[in-house]
Amino acid sequence: xxxxxxxxxxxxxxxxxxxxxxxxxxxxxxxxxxxxxxxxxxxxxxxxxxxxxxxxxxxxxxxxxxxxxxxxxxxxxxxxxxxxxxxxxxxxxxxxxxxxxxxxxxxxxxxxxxxxxxxxxxxxxxxxxxxxxxxxxxxxxxxxxxxxxxxxxxxxxxxxxxxx
Numbered sequence: 001x002x003x004x005x006x007x008x009x010x011x012x013x014x015x016x017x018x019x020x021x022x023x024x025x026x027x028x029x030x031x032x033x034x035x036x037x038x039x040x041x042x043x044x045x046x047x048x049x050x051x052x053x054x055x056x057x058x059x060x061x062x063x064x065x066x067x068x069x070x071x072x073x074x075x076x077x078x079x080x081x082x083x084x085x086x087x088x089x090x091x092x093x094x095x096x097x098x099x100x101x102x103x104x105x106x107x108x109x110x111x112x113x114x115x116x117x118x119x120x121x122x123x124x125x126x127x128x129x130x131x132x133x134x135x136x137x138x139x140x141x142x143x144x145x146x147x148x149x150x151x152x153x154x155x156x157x158x159x160x161x162x163x164x
Contacts (some may be wrong), residue, residue: 004046010083017042042054053068
């Protein structure tokens, strides 16, 4: 297991990340150029060596409900690769799974994946795939439901919304 200092050295080797000290000696690292709402790449790196990396947009990495991976037992190569992939995922406007499903195939989407859409006046809607349907939410309120991603996207575009 890497020490806090070793993990800190690896993470600070990514110049695109900005350090944010938080309570109890913990440290977060933000990627301010993220094209997604999510900007935190490293969450609560603790002096005891525990911490988390955001991998919510990576389909081949097991995460918790918030899209985080515990890095307590990660080695140097594993940690460096995960941080690099996290930054890359936050830099992409379309994930490889979405590109592969451009023909309308829904199987590439993960049930926990959410898309954010912005409309006139700053109105924000969330498009989420759950229970085999695509739901459009305005805050916590359900606005519409669709059988396919294409139908939901068409509705949002017709209503003047653009994907964030």
